[in-house]
Amino acid sequence: MEIILRTNMDNLGALGQVVNVKPGYGRNYLIPQGLAMLATPANKKRFELERKKLQEKLDAVRFAAQELADKISAVALRIPVRVGEGERLYGSVTSGNIADLLNTDHGLDVDKKTILLNDPLRALGDYTVEVRVFQDIRALLQVAVVRHDADQAGQAEVPKTDAVETTELAVEATQAEE
Template sequence: MKLILRADIENLGRLGEIVTVKPGYGRNYLVPQGLAMLATEGNQKVFEQERRKLQEKMDSIRFSAQETADKIKAAPITIEVRVGEGDKLYGSVTTANIADALTEAGIEIDRRKIVLDDPIRSLGVYSIQVRLHPDVQAEIALTVKRHGLDEVEEEPVVEAPVETAEPVEESGQAEETAE
């Protein structure tokens, strides 16, 4: 099935290109979404008249994606997580966590645009790719650090001496009384 693309589509083509796709993909997705139209002579003439409007629309989308990319580069993101022994994370940091952290920083991004091969399972600094548009990509400077570092250190120090102090005092008193 031959179609004229009405938008830039990743892994398929650019605005105005005539492409060949499987009939189901074209009929069930591309045409109903307004991303393509059948490649007939009449549609080619109609497309040439619409081309300027569509190109302006695509340029505005690309411009807004570039603005978002600039915001992302300027805002380093920090995610605090709970860790166990050996600094292993309880769970992992996923695209949803990163999208939530970006939202808190005032940058709205769909989590599906964040490229993460595997979830992050250890502390550290990461560079994460974001595909905002087929022509625009950005990098997030992501820092994964321990949550509540001060609180975690205080709890074991407070609890441990209390538990060990009581038996020592009791046994010490028992020895003094026995003498």
């Protein structure tokens, strides 16, 4: 089945290109979604009239996606996590966690499906994560996975000993009695 693409498609082709696809894919997905139209002589003429509008719309979406990619690249996420023995994380940091932080803390509209993580992050450290913003526009996001009890400077607190804790409890009890 020959169709005319009305948008750029990663695996098929560019806007305006005539391609052959399986009939079910074209009839059940591409045409109903408005991504393509049948390649008839009448549709080819109609498409040529529409081409300029579609190209302008695609350029606007691409420009907005590039702005979002620039904003994402400027962000450095710091994700505090709980760790156990041997600096091993309880659980892991997933693309959903990263997307939630970007959406809530930084006001960026990022879907977790666009964050390209091969495997969840399971260790402390600095990572570079790729975010697919648009078809061929990608952003690199810096993610630092740190201990949850680290202070603002990024250094871990000194663990308290039993003697220090006992002294602190005695001071608190004295203050409560006063």
